Structure formats: C-alpha cells, structure tokens
Amino acid sequence: MTAAPVGLICGGGALPVEAAEAIERDGRPLFLVGLRGSAPAEIERFPHGWVRIGEIGKLFKLLEGAGVRELAIVGAVQRPALKDLGFDLTGLASVPEIRRLMAGGDDQLLRGVVGFLEGKGYAVRGVHEVAPGLTAQAGLLGAHEGTAEDAAGVAAGVAALGALGPFDVGQAAVAIGRRIVAIEAAEGTDMMLRRVARIAEKGRIRRDGRGGVLVKLPKPGQDLRVDLPAIGPRTIALAEAAGLSGVAIAEGHVLIASRAETIALADAAGLFVAGVPA
Amino acid sequence: MTAAPVGLICGGGALPVEAAEAIERDGRPLFLVGLRGSAPAEIERFPHGWVRIGEIGKLFKLLEGAGVRELAIVGAVQRPALKDLGFDLTGLASVPEIRRLMAGGDDQLLRGVVGFLEGKGYAVRGVHEVAPGLTAQAGLLGAHEGTAEDAAGVAAGVAALGALGPFDVGQAAVAIGRRIVAIEAAEGTDMMLRRVARIAEKGRIRRDGRGGVLVKLPKPGQDLRVDLPAIGPRTIALAEAAGLSGVAIAEGHVLIASRAETIALADAAGLFVAGVPA
Numbered sequence: 309m310t311a312a313p314v315g316l317i318c319g320g321g322a323l324p325v326e327a328a329e330a331i332e333r334d335g336r337p338l339f340l341v342g343l344r345g346s347a348p349a350e351i352e353r354f355p356h357g358w359v360r361i362g363e364i365g366k367l368f369k370l371l372e373g374a375g376v377r378e379l380a381i382v383g384a385v386q387r388p389a390l391k392d393l394g395f396d397l398t399g400l401a402s403v404p405e406i407r408r409l410m411a412g413g414d415d416q417l418l419r420g421v422v423g424f425l426e427g428k429g430y431a432v433r434g435v436h437e438v439a440p441g442l443t444a445q446a447g448l449l450g451a452h453e454g455t456a457e458d459a460a461g462v463a464a465g466v467a468a469l470g471a472l473g474p475f476d477v478g479q480a481a482v483a484i485g486r487r488i489v490a491i492e493a494a495e496g497t498d499m500m501l502r503r504v505a506r507i508a509e510k511g512r513i514r515r516d517g518r519g520g521v522l523v524k525l526p527k528p529g530q531d532l533r534v535d536l537p538a539i540g541p542r543t544i545a546l547a548e549a550a551g552l553s554g555v556a557i558a559e560g561h562v563l564i565a566s567r568a569e570t571i572a573l574a575d576a577a578g579l580f581v582a583g584v585p586a
Numbered sequence: 587m588t589a590a591p592v593g594l595i596c597g598g599g600a601l602p603v604e605a606a607e608a609i610e611r612d613g614r615p616l617f618l619v620g621l622r623g624s625a626p627a628e629i630e631r632f633p634h635g636w637v638r639i640g641e642i643g644k645l646f647k648l649l650e651g652a653g654v655r656e657l658a659i660v661g662a663v664q665r666p667a668l669k670d671l672g673f674d675l676t677g678l679a680s681v682p683e684i685r686r687l688m689a690g691g692d693d694q695l696l697r698g699v700v701g702f703l704e705g706k707g708y709a710v711r712g713v714h715e716v717a718p719g720l721t722a723q724a725g726l727l728g729a730h731e732g733t734a735e736d737a738a739g740v741a742a743g744v745a746a747l748g749a750l751g752p753f754d755v756g757q758a759a760v761a762i763g764r765r766i767v768a769i770e771a772a773e774g775t776d777m778m779l780r781r782v783a784r785i786a787e788k789g790r791i792r793r794d795g796r797g798g799v800l801v802k803l804p805k806p807g808q809d810l811r812v813d814l815p816a817i818g819p820r821t822i823a824l825a826e827a828a829g830l831s832g833v834a835i836a837e838g839h840v841l842i843a844s845r846a847e848t849i850a851l852a853d854a855a856g857l858f859v860a861g862v863p864a
Binding site: 464467468471472474475476477478481487488489490491493494495496499503506507512513 | 742745746749750752753754755756759765766767768769771772773774777781784785790791
C-alpha cells in the first residue's frame with residue numbers, strides 16, 4: 309500500500325519546485341496543483357494539475373483524484389481582483405464569504421482559505437512542516453556577521469513588528485542604527501527596500517557608509533500554514549542596493565527560496581544573513 | 587513698555603508666514619529667523635534674520651538682539667547631512683552631542699534642539715500655542731463627510747499609529763476599509779501617498795471605486811513644540827491621486843498649511859477633511 313501523496317497548491321517563484329524536490333528526496337509521493345498565472349511551468353516535472361484561483365470545484369476534483377488528504381500552500385499568490393478569480397460553480401456559491409474575507413487583511417483572507425479547505429476535510433500543513441529544510445536555521449547562514457549596531461537594529465525591527473501584530477500589517481521593517489526607517493504594509497518587501505534605496509539617495513538617512521538591516525518575520529499570531537514569509541536572491545540584491553549590511557529572518561519561520569544562490573549573493577555583497585529567534 | 591517679541595525659527599513651506607500673520611493679527615510683536623535653504627524669502631516682510639542650521643552662535647545673537655525670550659519652531663526642516671550644517675564656533679562645541687542626537691529618530695533630534703534652546707533660557711512653545719488658529723478643529727472642516735467604512739479605517743489607523751508610538755516612527759497611515767495598507771516611517775507622508783497610488787494602480791488594493799483614509803497624528807509622547815504634523819494642498823492632491831475618500835487629522839495637534847486652499851481643494855475633489863480626537 310502506497311502512502312497518500314502530499315498535495316502542494318503552487319503559487320509563483322522557485323519555492324513550489326524546491327518544496328516538491330525536498331518532499332521527493334524524503335521519498336514521499338506528491339501531487340502539485342498549479343495556480344494559473346502564478347505557478348511556474350516547471351511544476352509539470354511532477355504529477356500535477358492546473359486551476360484558476362476561483363476554480364474551487366476543479367481543485368477539489370484534482371485533489372480527490374490524486375488521493376490527497378494532506379496539503380500545503382506554497383509560493384507567491386498575487387492578491388487577485390475578484391473579477392479575475394475565474395469562479396466555477398462551487399466557487400460562485402462562496403463569493404459573498406470570499407468578498408467579506410477580501411475586505412480584511414491578507415492574514416484574514418488566507419485564514420479563510422485554510423478554513424475552507426479544512427472544512428472539506430483536508431489537513432492543511434505549513435511548508436515549514438512538509439519541507440522544513442527550506443526555512444532559515446538559527447545563527448549566521450553565510451560568510452558575514454553583523455555589528456553591534458546591526459544587532460540593535462534587529463531588536464528595534466523585531467519590537468516594532470511585534471507592536472503591529474494586532475493590525476494584520478507588517479511582516480518586514482528596515483532599521484538603520486536603532487532608527488526604524490521603513491515598515492512594510494501592502495506594498496511588499498521588494499517595494500519597501502526600493503524605497504529605502506531612494507530615501508538614502510536623497511540623503512534622508514543618516515549613516516556612515518553601508519549600514520542597516522532588513523528584519524523579516526511572520527506576523528504575531530499569523531497562521532504559519534499559509535503565506536510564510538520568504539526571502540530569495542532578489543531580496544539580497546535589493547537589500548544591497550538599499551545600502552544595508554544584512555538581513556535577519558525568523559529561524560524556522562521564514563523560507564529561503566533558491567537558498568544556495570541567495571547565500572552566495574549575500575556572501576559576494578558582504579551582507580550577513582541571520583536566523584533570529586522570533 | 588512693549589511686550590517682548592515672539593521668536594519664530596522658520597523652516598520651509600507656507601506655515602512660517604501664516605504663523606507670523608496670525609501672531610501679527612493678535613497684535614504681538616515678532617521676530618523671524620529664517621533657516622537658509624528651507625525658509626521662504628517672504629519671511630523678509632517681517633522683522634527677521636537668516637542663519638544656516640549650524641550657525642548656533644549667530645542664532646543666539648539674533649534672538650538676543652531682538653529681545654526674544656519666547657519662541658516657536660515652524661515649517662519643514664530637511665533632516666540635514668552633518669557636513670551641510672555650517673557650524674560656527676558655538677555650533678562646533680556641540681557637535682558630539684548633535685551627532686549622538688542625529689543617530690536616533692526625528693523625535694530625539696528635535697527634543698535635543700528644544701532642550702538646547704531651553705538650556706540657554708528660552709521658553710520654547712508649540713506653533714499650536716502661539717498660533718492656535720492654524721491647527722485643525724474637531725469635526726468636519728470641509729463640505730464632505732466620510733462613510734461608516736471610512737470611520738472604521740480612521741479607527742484602525744489611529745490604533746496602529748498608537749502601537750508604533752514607542753518606536754519614534756509613524757505619524758501617518760493609510761487604511762482602506764479596516765485594512766492598513768501603508769505606514770509612514772522615514773519617507774514622509776507625500777511619498778507614502780504616492781506609494782498607495784502606485785499599489786492601487788497595480789491592483790494590489792481591494793476597493794470599489796474611491797475609498798480609504800489618510801490618518802495623520804502626532805506620535806504618542808511626541809513633543810508638540812517641535813515638528814507638529816501638518817497637511818496642506820499637496821496632501822489633498824496626493825490623497826486624491828491615491829483614490830482616497832478623505833483625510834483625518836488630530837484636532838488641535840495637526841497644522842493645516844494654506845488652510846483656505848487646502849479645504850477648497852478637498853471640497854472640489856469630493857474628499858472629507860476631519861479633525862478627530864487623538
């Protein structure tokens with residue numbers, strides 16, 4: 309008798325394929341469902357199907373056909389416009405519920421999706437549970453380490469993000485010295501890092517040479533089974549462009565996409581990458 | 587015997603002249619000190635002198651010569667680069683203190699400046715004390731009013747900014763529905779509003795038509811004698827471009843520059859402007 313396959317509902321980026329490879333290395337069967345417009349074509353290397361985000365009926369049919377009982381959601385999903393969801397019949401029945409969910413923050417939307425899947429009897433896991441090797445471990449992950457000032461910035465960022473927890477906002481912040489210079493809300497980490505580069509160019513940030521840290525954590529109380537925060541090569545490139553000296557992420561709770569490339573880029577740029585308790 | 591003149595240390599924008607006019611209407615003598623590179627030439631309509639930010643010796647000489655004992659700081663001052671301060675001899679003696687202050691947040695820098703002036707025996711007032719008519723009163727200030735959803739957004743913004751108080755960050759936030767979509771840190775309110783316009787264009791904000799509020803407040807514990815938050819015509823134009831439906835500011839604690847023009851612009855754009863308790 310074969311074990312039931314792990315289902316992966318796949319958004320964009322390198323993580324879906326990396327998660328699939330990690331599960332395959334563990335010898336577990338798996339089945340991928342690609343979200344059209346988000347997931348990469350490479351998922352077709354594995355047993356798979358494709359759905360639009362609103363095709364909930366088709367999603368359940370695919371999962372059932374593959375014998376999936378346990379699944380994880382992995383990869384970036386653009387918060388879609390309601391009209392772009394492509395609802396099928398099962399989807400349409402849920403529209404008022406979905407519309408209500410989408411009026412709130414991301415957390416609320418994603419908790420709703422998980423609740424919906426669980427309501428259908430699926431066990432929803434976090435990517436950090438089905439593929440734990442993709443998250444940051446504690447301590448320094450690359451060749452460089454931060455200064456005492458960087459440590460103070462990390463502490464400031466962790467505290468400020470903690471304070472914002474009740475508001476379903478802020479997975480990331482940038483601190484330079486102990487001064488918080490940027491807080492992420494709906495714009496995402498990339499746009500926040502580009503902003504830091506811009507205000508630094510304008511001379512509105514005080515620092516001697518390179519300095520400052522990106523801090524990225526799950527929101528307090530965030531359901532880690534969905535939208536686990538992630539960094540990757542682009543994060544490092546943008547942190548370097550913003551003049552930062554490093555990146556601190558929550559150990560065990562932030563994914564590193566394209567890990568080898570990410571760490572190599574940080575090493576080449578002189579940036580530290582650290583897993584911190586959070 | 588004539589009353590001692592009120593001193594106004596003048597940064598950029600319309601507020602220094604508006605404050606001077608308000609004080610003049612009250613029949614009080616006044617003396618303006620313009621910060622070169624920030625204050626507008628129009629301050630020369632009043633008794634005045636000019637200094638660079640670092641010319642602390644010259645500043646005290648001017649204030650003494652005019653008989654000023656009580657003063658306020660008004661208008662925008664770009665956080666300067668240390669090398670641009672133009673220190674004179676008195677200034678140079680304070681450099682280590684100033685360098686230490688500038689490593690912290692804006693609050694800390696400005697509290698330091700006030701402490702320095704007080705140490706020299708000057709009574710430092712807030713602009714809202716010497717020219718109270720320049721701040722927002724409670725309630726609706728223009729022709730339009732917000733919806734219940736706008737009210738929920740204002741409450742969310744006020745709460746999130748309150749939570750950030752201990753971190754010397756965040757005088758403003760944008761909420762759409764009850765979702766916080768942007769929080770201001772070092773970038774300033776204008777850049778934050780431009781960001782909201784950009785992420786709305788990208789379809790990353792959920793709303794039916796126009797909606798959302800800018801909330802602008804003093805930071806909790808902020809010394810209101812310096813850097814009182816302000817809105818003006820550009821704030822309204824940027825809020826309109828971001829698709830917002832209104833602006834809520836702390837009654838008595840947020841300045842409105844070019845008030846008649848600001849309210850007229852909001853009226854024409856269909857935006858509410860409200861003074862809220864904070």
